[in-house]
Amino acid sequence: MEQLIQQVASGLANGAIYACLALALVMIFVSTDHINFAQGELAMFSAFLCWQFMDWGLTFWLALPVVAFISFLVGVSVERVILRPLHNAPVLSIVVVFIGLLAIFHSMAGSIWGHTIKQFPSPFPNVHFAGSGYIGPHQIGMVVVTLLLLLALFAFFRYTPIGLAMRAAAQNPVSARLVGIRVDMMLALGWGLAAAVGAVAGALVAPVVFLEPNMMASILLYGFAGALVGGISSPGGAVAGGFIVGILENLVAYFGNLLEKSTGIYVVGNGEKLMVALIIVITVLTLKPSGLFGHVTVKRV
Amino acid sequence: MGAAKSGRRIGLWLLLLILLVAPIAGSKLGLISNFMVLQLSLMIVYAIAVLGLNLLTGYNGQISLGHGAFFAIGAYVAAVLIDRYDLPWWSTLPIAAASCFVAGYLFGLPALRLEGHYLALATFALAIAVPQILKYRHLENLTGGVQGINLIKPDAPFGLPLNSDQWMYVVVFVVAVFMFWVARNLLDSRIGRSLMAIRDHAMAASTMGINIAQTKAITFGISALYVGVAGALHAIIFEFVAPDSFRIDVSISLLVGMVVGGVASLFGSVLGGVFVQVIEKYADAGARLLSQSLHLPIDIEPWTIYGIALILLVYVMPTGIAGGLAALWGRIRRRSGN
Structure with missing residues (x-):
């Protein structure tokens, strides 16, 4: 039982990261209908930037906002410079551009910082507290920071004029333009915010998975799974989906181990986590593409 | 017209003959090394793979970012059959073909419900998960787990005066010519036209009586x-398979090959195969040279070139090198005609 609680708790912690990435993916998807395959590599690049600033002597809590802001600018410029001219391009061109971005960010991180694994110190103090047998301080920290970030984003979209304008631009670009909202600007802003959220996710997960150019590939896959489970058209759903997938991932491994112990038959364990994500992705896409909380899109023919 | 057509056909056969004989002769005369012969074989192998992706993505409009998975299945079927079951190498080709057809068909069934971005997403997920699938514990007896499988390159039969690299070049070349020939005829047939009709306008295609689901899954x-x-x-020619050589890189290489060579083009697939192997082999050296000559403080990596090539091509030459050459040729002909 104790193990089960531990697994759920650490699932929640991983889920926080998946939730951030899923949210970043959804923010881009709802406004542009694009799936950002480079989201993970962008986050990885930001994590490296954060490490670099810390190496230069900044503390984590100073470096993080700086990096988030730089990532925001990178996101805005990627949208404006590279994706904007392809507004009406066929899907294949868009996908190819994203794969190109993925390749560039991946290899640039390798060129600049090398491929050896780097230690990324946890920014959270190593203290004992009630329940610290179940969950480590860094894991608690990940969940708390994620929840604060999500709360801030929610408040931003719900209560600020820019947030309202961004929602309008995503939901109905034509009407939004008619009431004087600069839809183009809003799309770029959405991209920038998504990159910033991804940056926070990358910097938070770096102490767990260690810093190297491949660190985000599997995490991105879970981010996709989370976004799909929650519904790729629903920001709140994506967050919930991220947490669900994080817990599910650990539970599957846990029950797989249990099964092996009791019957001696190995079906699934830690080595198959990506397969679990793949199965989630394909199952959701084929059986319920709108996810748990998304709305069904109706296509006019 | 008839004379021109048969003339062109003779020209094609001549070209193929030269392409087959020249490397062998060059290698016999000591002009090119066995290593170069192997590189040429690998280019042809990638050309076949890029053609495969092109049939689906270029001609049928289903975007796949996960074709490295099928590349891995084919490689592992061959390696396991040769290594564990002692089958002769040539018999593994049809078996690999059949297994991949079944695997592709089965993956294609759920993919029927997916379009555009969603299909790209599902196949992207597949590509990321491939190494883990290959390391699955119950398959370890067959696949050798993380260690992979070592093979030995087959020698030429019947006492042919060829070393194994030269012999495999002949084999790969003949297989490739056969497969391109089949693909050309397939695309020129009823099936091929329905493929493109589905890509261009699925609903119109279905009102014309094309069974979309079946055609897509079979494609x-x-x-x-x-x-x-x-x-x-x-x-077989690389003599080695291991899970970590089938990471997402393979799928991305095939996509790059298709986009650079030419989407929905047979000739473009050949160019794409050449490009993939050249980049894989020489990009490291080329990138180092580039960063040295530009006095960059960092070493550029091959993937940077991949990425920039991809994005530039989408803007400048969306039909790839093959399409660009065709457009150029058309312009020259028109100008000389006037």
């Missing part, structure tokens, strides 16, 4: 078959 199977044969050939 997925055929596409996987091509990539699988390429994978099997790769395993």
Whole structure:
């Protein structure tokens, strides 16, 4: 039982990261209908930037906002410079551009910082507290920071004029333009915010998975799974989906181990986590593409 | 017209003959090394794989970012059959083809419900998960787990005066010519036209009586078959398979090859195969040279070139090198005609 609680708790912690990435993916998807395959590599690049600033002597809590802001600018410029001219391009061109971005960010991180694994110190103090047998301080920290970030984003979209304008631009670009909202600007802003959220996710997960150019590939896959489970058209759903997938991932491994112990038959364990994500992705896409909380899109023919 | 057509056909046969004989002769005369012969074989192998992806993505409009998975299946089927079951190498090619057709068809069935971005997403997930699938514990007896499988390159039969690299070049070349010939005829047939009709306007195609679901699933199977044969050939001439050589890089290489060579073009697939192997082999050296000559403080990596090439091509030459050459040729002809 104790193990089960531990697994759920650490699932929640991983889920926080998946939730951030899923949210970043959804923010881009709802406004542009694009799936950002480079989201993970962008986050990885930001994590490296954060490490670099810390190496230069900044503390984590100073470096993080700086990096988030730089990532925001990178996101805005990627949208404006590279994706904007392809507004009406066929899907294949868009996908190819994203794969190109993925390749560039991946290899640039390798060129600049090398491929050896780097230690990324946890920014959270190593203290004992009630329940610290179940969950480590860094894991608690990940969940708390994620929840604060999500709360801030929610408040931003719900209560600020820019947030309202961004929602309008995503939901109905034509009407939004008619009431004087600069839809183009809003799309770029959405991209920038998504990159910033991804940056926070990358910097938070770096102490767990260690810093190297491949660190985000599997995490991105879970981010996709989370976004799909929650519904790729629903920001709140994506967050919930991220947490669900994080817990599910650990539970599957846990029950797989249990099964092996009791019957001696190995079906699934830690080595198959990506397969679990793949199965989630394909199952959701084929059986319920709108996810748990998304709305069904109706296509006019 | 008839004379021109048969003349062109003779020209094509001559060209093929030269392409087949020249490297062998060059290698016999000591002009090119066995290593170069192997590189040429690998280019042809990748050309087959890029053609496979092109059949699905270029001609049928189903975007796959996960064809490395079928490449891996083909490679592993060949390697396991040769290593564990002592089958002769040539018999593994049809078996790899059949297994990949089935695998592709089965993956194509759920993919029927997916379009555009969603299909790209599902196949992207597949590509990321491939190494873990290959390391699955119950398959370890067959696949050798993380260690992979070592093979030995087959020697030429019947006492032919060829070393194994030269012999495999002949084999790969003949297989490739056969598969391109089949693909050309397939595309020129009823099936091929329905493929393109579905890509261009699915609903119009279905009102014309094309069974969209079946055509798409079969295309997925055929596409996987091509990539699988390429994978099997790769395993045989490269003499090694391991899970970590089938990371997402393979899928991305095939996509790059298709986009650079030419989407929906047979000639473009050949160019794409050449490009993939050249970049894989020489980009490291080329990138180092580039960063030195530009006095950059960092070493550029091959993937940076991949990425920039991809994005530039989408803007400048969306039809790839083959399409660009065709447009150029058309312009020259028009100008000389006037």
